[in-house]
Amino acid sequence: MDRVVLLTGATSGIGREAARKLAERGATVLFTGRDREAGADVLSAVRAAAPESGGEFYPVDFADFDAVRELARTVRTEYDRLDALVNNAGTSRSERRTTEDGVELTFAVNHLAPFLLTNLLAPRLRASAPARVVTTSSALHENGSLSDLDAVVRGEEFDALDAYADSKLANVLFTRELADRLAGTGVTANCVHPGWIPGTRLVRNATGFSRLFTSAASLVASVAPVGPFESVSGAADALVSLATSDEVADVSGAYFDRRERASPAAAVNDEELRTRLWRRSAELVGLPASVPEGDPLR
Incomplete structure (x- = not known):
């Protein structure tokens, strides 16, 4: 497998295991994390798994949208192709925290950061087609509600599990809308509950x-x-499968429970909600609502 894969949140847990498994399959694995020491350790494991395939670690804090923009610029400068983007980085906070712009941190890291990164890298993905976008969601998305989107963005009446569920619902809504917007480009978009x-x-x-x-x-x-x-290894297999398996090469806009296609929450079928989330997300990260049709880095 001669693929270039960008995997976020890969210095621990299923991301770390997925990075190693992708390298074993011959992929050039680009990955992110906040901890430089852990990143160096994973990079050694990735390169040991496949010395000929290479790999690169990028220290990135996904609460910092400028850092996300810099990551996209760097990847597009250093690599002329990108076969898969795996949005795996995430957080769960026990107490309410906000970014400098007043966005609740769970929503910012779990939804807005991958929304921004995916749109910034969409031109490279389209140029590399067939290509894939895989986003780690959760079965907890079924408990989420974005009916009052601005309240979720601000983290009003904050509850840790509710905030996480809301962000994971946003992941699934984003995936479905992204798949529609990328239809016919050769780029698929799917999301997964890893167990x-x-x-x-x-x-x-x-x-x-x-x-x-x-x-x-x-x-x-x-x-x-x-x-x-699920075990860490089994969960990582689900990510790797969606990023590489021929069996899902033509599947887009789907939600998977581990390696099986499943039905997401009914809210995911709400076209108005998907559009509203997309437009508000674009506003919050400073992108035009038309992306990924244009090239926001130009």
């Missing part, structure tokens, strides 16, 4: 029985996946 991962930081935001159950089930799943819980 509940042992050790996930979401556990700390659960309470009472839910916390005890989730912690216990995660411990079991770390030995052998059970029910909705």
Whole structure:
């Protein structure tokens, strides 16, 4: 496999494992993370897995949209092709925090940053077609609501799990709208719930029985996946499959539960909501609403 793949959020968890697996399959793996030391460690693992394929680590904080723009410029300068963009970076905050622009941090990192990066790299993806965009979502998107989008953006009446669910619903809505906008270009867009991962930081935001159950089930799943819980390796396989498998080469606009296509929340079928989210997202990151048709870096 001679592919160039940009994978965000790859210095821990499923991102780290996916980076290694992609390298083993011969891909040139470009990946991001906030921790430089962890990034150097993953880069060594990637290069050891496939010395001939290379790889590169970019330290990026996805709460900083200028850093996201710089990442896009660098990738487009250093690589003349991009076969897959895997939007995996994400966060879950136990307390409300905002960016300098007043955007709630969970929404900014989990939705707006990948929205911005994908649109900035869309010209390179189109030029490299067939190409793919894969975004890590969550089954929790079914609990999300973007009916009051501005309240979500500001983080009003903040609740950690609600904020996460809202951001994951935004991921699925974005994927469906992106697929429509990229139709006929040779670039597909899909999203995936990788399963509940042992050790996930979401556990700390659960309470009472839910916390005890989730912690216990995660411990079991770390030995052998059970029910909705998944191993880190199995979750990484889901990302790698969507980014590389011939079986999904022509699939676009779909939501996957691990490696199986599934039905997302009914809200995803709301065309008005998808359009409203797209336009508001473009405003918040300073892009024209017409992207990815144009080239916002020119």
